[in-house]
Amino acid sequence: MAAKSIVYDLTDIRRNFELGEMTIKVLQGISLKIKSGEFVVITGESGSGKSTLMNLLGMLDVASSGVLEFDNVNVVGLSDDELSDIRGKKIGFIFQQFHLLGTLTALENVALPLMFQGVHEEKRWARAKKVLTKVGLGDRMHHKPNELSGGQQQRVAIARALVNDPEVILADEPTGNLDSKTSSEVMGIIRQLHKEGSTIILITHDEHLVKFGSKHIVLKDGRVV
Amino acid sequence: MKLATFFDYLSLVWKQIVARRRRSWLTLLGIVIGITAIISLMLIGGGLENAINGQLDSLGGDVLFISPKGNALTVGVLAEGVPLTEDDQEEVDKVRGIEQTAGMVYTTARIEFNDIVRYFFVVGLTDDPEARKLIGEGNNLNIGEGRAMEKGDQKKAVVGIDYTDFNLFEQVAEIGDKILIQDNEFKIVGIWERIGSSPDDRSIYIPLETYFEVFGNEGELGIIMAEVEPGVDVVVAKERVEDALRDYRGVEEGKEDFNIQTPEQLAASFAAVLGIVAAVLVGIAAISLIVGGIGILNTMFTAVLQRTREIGLLKALGARRKQILLLFLLESSLYGFVGGLIGAGIGIGFAKFVEWSFENFVGPNLFIVQVDYSFVLIVLIGSAIYGGLCGFVPAQRAAKADAVTSLRYE
Numbered sequence: 001m002a003a004k005s006i007v008y009d010l011t012d013i014r015r016n017f018e019l020g021e022m023t024i025k026v027l028q029g030i031s032l033k034i035k036s037g038e039f040v041v042i043t044g045e046s047g048s049g050k051s052t053l054m055n056l057l058g059m060l061d062v063a064s065s066g067v068l069e070f071d072n073v074n075v076v077g078l079s080d081d082e083l084s085d086i087r088g089k090k091i092g093f094i095f096q097q098f099h100l101l102g103t104l105t106a107l108e109n110v111a112l113p114l115m116f117q118g119v120h121e122e123k124r125w126a127r128a129k130k131v132l133t134k135v136g137l138g139d140r141m142h143h144k145p146n147e148l149s150g151g152q153q154q155r156v157a158i159a160r161a162l163v164n165d166p167e168v169i170l171a172d173e174p175t176g177n178l179d180s181k182t183s184s185e186v187m188g189i190i191r192q193l194h195k196e197g198s199t200i201i202l203i204t205h206d207e208h209l210v211k212f213g214s215k216h217i218v219l220k221d222g223r224v225v
Numbered sequence: 226m227k228l229a230t231f232f233d234y235l236s237l238v239w240k241q242i243v244a245r246r247r248r249s250w251l252t253l254l255g256i257v258i259g260i261t262a263i264i265s266l267m268l269i270g271g272g273l274e275n276a277i278n279g280q281l282d283s284l285g286g287d288v289l290f291i292s293p294k295g296n297a298l299t300v301g302v303l304a305e306g307v308p309l310t311e312d313d314q315e316e317v318d319k320v321r322g323i324e325q326t327a328g329m330v331y332t333t334a335r336i337e338f339n340d341i342v343r344y345f346f347v348v349g350l351t352d353d354p355e356a357r358k359l360i361g362e363g364n365n366l367n368i369g370e371g372r373a374m375e376k377g378d379q380k381k382a383v384v385g386i387d388y389t390d391f392n393l394f395e396q397v398a399e400i401g402d403k404i405l406i407q408d409n410e411f412k413i414v415g416i417w418e419r420i421g422s423s424p425d426d427r428s429i430y431i432p433l434e435t436y437f438e439v440f441g442n443e444g445e446l447g448i449i450m451a452e453v454e455p456g457v458d459v460v461v462a463k464e465r466v467e468d469a470l471r472d473y474r475g476v477e478e479g480k481e482d483f484n485i486q487t488p489e490q491l492a493a494s495f496a497a498v499l500g501i502v503a504a505v506l507v508g509i510a511a512i513s514l515i516v517g518g519i520g521i522l523n524t525m526f527t528a529v530l531q532r533t534r535e536i537g538l539l540k541a542l543g544a545r546r547k548q549i550l551l552l553f554l555l556e557s558s559l560y561g562f563v564g565g566l567i568g569a570g571i572g573i574g575f576a577k578f579v580e581w582s583f584e585n586f587v588g589p590n591l592f593i594v595q596v597d598y599s600f601v602l603i604v605l606i607g608s609a610i611y612g613g614l615c616g617f618v619p620a621q622r623a624a625k626a627d628a629v630t631s632l633r634y635e
Contacts, residue, residue: 055629058541060540060541060628060629060632061628061629080545080546081545081546081547084540084543084544084545084546085543085545087540087541087542087543088542088543088544089543093541093542095538095632099534099535099538099541099632101535101538102244103240103241103243103244104237104240112237112539112542113542113543115230115233115234115237116539116542116543116544116545116548117543118230121233160542164543
């Protein structure tokens with residue numbers, strides 16, 4: 001991955017939602033570029049469309065119109081399974097609610113994305129152990145989520161986002177459910193990842209996090225301000 | 226898909242099922258009952274068939290069983306119809322192709338021994354050794370202790386082997402003991418070897434003449450056995466006996482007040498009874514399986530709904546539609562498989578219990594359960610496939626779920 005290559009290239013991206021007879025235009029022509037290695041913070045008030053943008057960047061959703069190139073491929077119009085493949089191989093998600101499976105241990109949760117990629121078992125465990133150790137949970141690998149604190153759970157989720165060695169990490173309000181102390185712990189890990197070269201997109205309404213980013217995008221009424 | 230991957234999915238799904246133990250048990254119940262019914266039906270049905278065929282084989286194929294109408298199996302306790310008599314027996318004896326005949330009658334009676342009163346069968350048996358041999362062959366009667374009935378015996382009894390069991394009258398009966406039948410004193414002169422069915426082994430056998438003295442109804446027989454001469458076709462002999470009895474009793478063809486059965490026909494009527502039992506069990510199995518299937522369907526719909534966010538997460542983590550479909554199909558198949566496994570275990574256990582009961586209360590080597598494990602395996606695979614089919618619609622719903630709305634589902 002070349003240092004300055006363009007990961008995301010959005011041109012006039014629009015996303016409309018049909019609500020009965022009404023059409024709600026959530027994103028009204030977003031154009032932006034995100035380069036490899038950048039730490040982009042996207043902020044905006046609720047209703048500004050930042051979650052919708054996040055879903056499009058994470059390929060969880062498809063734009064109504066426009067061109068969204070990821071790794072120089074226009075992903076608008078790809079099938080559900082093709083988008084799954086891109087997510088599984090190239091994107092790591094960190095959610096506000098952690099979204100860990102309660103029946104699995106930390107290690108199993110982290111290794112889960114690799115299962116869908118058909119990675120061999122031993123390699124999966126080795127890789128999952130490595131990233132868990134990296135986020136400082138080397139001694140908590142066999143604990144289930146309900147045996148971990150909120151900060152630890154979010155670190156498990158970060159490890160899971162890292163396990164497939166993604167091109168980009170999408171963090172949707174990663175500190176939204178955490179107190180200020182664990183928030184700064186989690187942000188510390190995310191900054192460390194950025195320093196090591198990861199491309200990070202952080203979506204938040206917390207203006208205090210803006211200072212960590214190398215680029216700041218503000219959304220208002222579905223447009224980049 | 227690689228086998229290793231398959232087991233990865235299986236272990237993931239297994240953890241889900243275990244985590245929802247209580248609901249899982251309820252889901253399994255219908256399948257468990259259904260498979261229990263199927264497995265025990267197969268095993269007990271097979272065992273009974275073997276037992277009956279074994280018994281009928283010991284009868285030999287050349288004996289006709291003549292009984293009053295409507296009473297082929299419960300001989301002697303006739304409630305209606307015209308009874309057979311010793312005169313009928315003589316008539317049958319005269320038929321061409323019949324080697325010899327024997328008459329027998331029995332009823333439940335008040336038996337008193339050791340000051341304890343119980344009610345068992347008393348059988349009136351001929352004192353003609355040749356004729357008794359015919360009955361003996363038909364009923365597995367062999368003297369174990371003492372002697373059999375002899376000509377001129379009166380108020381003498383040969384008892385079943387259960388009378389040597391302390392539990393029957395809290396005293397072991399011995400040769401020479403006195404026993405009261407309907408307040409008439411009889412002397413025990415012999416004890417049969419084990420016959421193999423509980424009612425028979427608890428019966429008391431007395432001479433026909435004495436039987437009529439005690440119970441009245443002089444000359445009435447419960448069953449007449451007729452041995453066909455060697456070389457004569459059993460069916461032909463049966464028709465001749467039918468003709469003779471019709472003439473003698475003055476009934477028209479088609480309105481006979483008696484039944485003549487060959488061992489083959491007896492086997493067929495047993496088979497018919499077995500068939501009814503089997504049909505009932507199949508019905509129970511079918512209903513249970515339908516209920517169980519609906520249970521799985523319901524559980525899987527609930528699971529898909531409850532785990533909507535989880536499905537969204539799996540999609541975000543890169544799971545394809547097929548992979549999510551597979552996860553949920555595996556889960557419902559596992560319900561079918563585990564339900565089948567438990568049901569098969571209970572079914573085999575139940576059949577073995579029946580076998581054990583037969584061995585201890587009826588006789589050894591009569592009823593043997595043979596477990597055909599390849600059949601059990603087929604049932605298990607079928608049960609797993611059935612579970613998968615029942616969960617197919619919910620699984621498909623999960624696979625097609627939209628990632629964004631699923632992740633945000635509350």
